[in-house]
Amino acid sequence: MNAAAPAAYEIDIEDVEYLRHGDKPLLARLYKPRGPGPFPLVVQLHGGAWCKFDRTSDHAINEPLARTGVVVAALDFRMPPEAAYPASMADINYAVRWLKQRAGELRTSATRIGIMGSSSGGHQAALTGMRPRDERYAAIPLAGNGAAFDASVRAVILCSPVIDPLGRYEYAKGLKAVGAHPESVHLWLTSHDAYWKTEAAMAEGSPARAIERGEQVALPPVLYVNGTADKAHPRPDLDRFVANYRKAGGRVDLHLFEGEAEGFMTRNVNSTAAAQARDKVASFVRAELS
Numbered sequence: 001m002n003a004a005a006p007a008a009y010e011i012d013i014e015d016v017e018y019l020r021h022g023d024k025p026l027l028a029r030l031y032k033p034r035g036p037g038p039f040p041l042v043v044q045l046h047g048g049a050w051c052k053f054d055r056t057s058d059h060a061i062n063e064p065l066a067r068t069g070v071v072v073a074a075l076d077f078r079m080p081p082e083a084a085y086p087a088s089m090a091d092i093n094y095a096v097r098w099l100k101q102r103a104g105e106l107r108t109s110a111t112r113i114g115i116m117g118s119s120s121g122g123h124q125a126a127l128t129g130m131r132p133r134d135e136r137y138a139a140i141p142l143a144g145n146g147a148a149f150d151a152s153v154r155a156v157i158l159c160s161p162v163i164d165p166l167g168r169y170e171y172a173k174g175l176k177a178v179g180a181h182p183e184s185v186h187l188w189l190t191s192h193d194a195y196w197k198t199e200a201a202m203a204e205g206s207p208a209r210a211i212e213r214g215e216q217v218a219l220p221p222v223l224y225v226n227g228t229a230d231k232a233h234p235r236p237d238l239d240r241f242v243a244n245y246r247k248a249g250g251r252v253d254l255h256l257f258e259g260e261a262e263g264f265m266t267r268n269v270n271s272t273a274a275a276q277a278r279d280k281v282a283s284f285v286r287a288e289l290s
Contacts (some may be wrong), residue, residue, distance in 0.1 A: 001113045003182035009033035010125040015055075018098050019091060019140070021078065027090060029055040030100075031066035031108070037107030040114065040289030041071040042157070043096055047119030047263070049162075050088065051080050058118055060269040061159070061278065067284040070289075071108050073099055078122075080194035085201055086136045091259035092128050093137040096151040101142060112289045114155035114220075116281070119232070119263070120195075122161025126207040127157035155288035157223045157281055160230055160262050164209060165192065166202035171234045184232065191208040208241040211248055219250030223284040225277050227260025255280050 012032045017025040033039055042065065046057040055074040062072045077091035100110035100130050117125030131137060132152040142149065162168050172188040175181055196202045203209050210217055222245065226238060242252045257264065257273045 004155075009035060009067050009069050011063070013063075018095050022081075026095075027055060027076045028077070028198060029062075030240050031062050031070075031072040031074070032106065033066055033069050033071065035069070035107075038109050038112065039069055039071050039107055040112045040285055041073065041099060041103070041106060041108040042285060042289075043092070043099065043115045043125075043153070044072050044074040045077075045092065045117035046074065047117070047121045048079075050120040050123075051191045051196035058121075058266055060122075060134040060266045060274075061116075061118070061281070063280050063284070065282055067087065068286070070282070070285055071106055080191075082142060084194065085196050085205055088124060089127060089134075089137040089205075089263065090140050092124055093132070093134075093151040094134075094140040094142065096128065096153065097138075097142045097146060097149040101144065101146060106212075110149065111154070113153050114157065114285060114289050115142030115153045116157035116159065117161065118159040120162050120191075120268070122158040123163065123165060123205075123207065124221075125156055126158055126161055126163060127205060127210075129153050129220045129222075130207055130210060132218055136168070152218060153220055155221050155223070157225075157284060158278075159265055159281075160226050160227065160233050161207075161224075163241045164206045164232060164234075165196060166199055166206055167208065167234060167237040167240075168192070168232075169196075169199065169202055171237075181231065188232070208237055208244070209243040211241065213260045217248075219245065219248060221251045221288055222253065224254045225257070225265070225280060225282065226255075227257045227262065227264050227273070229259050230262045232262035253280075253284065
């Protein structure tokens, strides 16, 4: 695998409709390097506690990655109040298959696709990587030769993910009980309730708990990026997931950035830590998707 540093590419950015529910289109923002390719492709999922933001939110991550010679497809997907879990997972699963079907016109290959997400998007990226053929997630049929493609990916990039939704929900309830971080806690609890509806669903849709249950899941290589001062994503959940994913036979490249808080890659884009994290992502993509 060639992980040499790439030249800087000029890129084109466009929004395309990849799916429609009724009269509502779902868009993907495509960041496309100029050149013949073939390029690796990364499907990117925004954060926002499953309930906020859109495909434009992580531009500060997506544009620099595209300039290293990577096609990036940043997705919109259904969110509450329109739809709860697992609707977004079905949209994301469909998008991966849709992009594979169009790999040639995107100057990529169906075998060179990874997925990346931030915060709640990191949760969705992990779950997509682990359950690419889940019947609920793969429920939306793809026209044409769509049956030839599944949503499996070769690599997963997690940027401060909610790796255990139930664990984060319990953590937030504990903070509420002592009156800590009231604004953030209110957002986390109401968003969890809106997206998941029940604690049983949070447990079922938890990547960390799926591994602990011994669920038979795919184990693509994972890059896990997190700050040590992250208050939104409990450290014990990270440690459990990493240890158990490795125990199950998967590989996790864990990179912890000392003193950095949640969202540091987009909230402080000019920081040394954010630049180093972007470099880790680009190097991982080159190594795993070449």
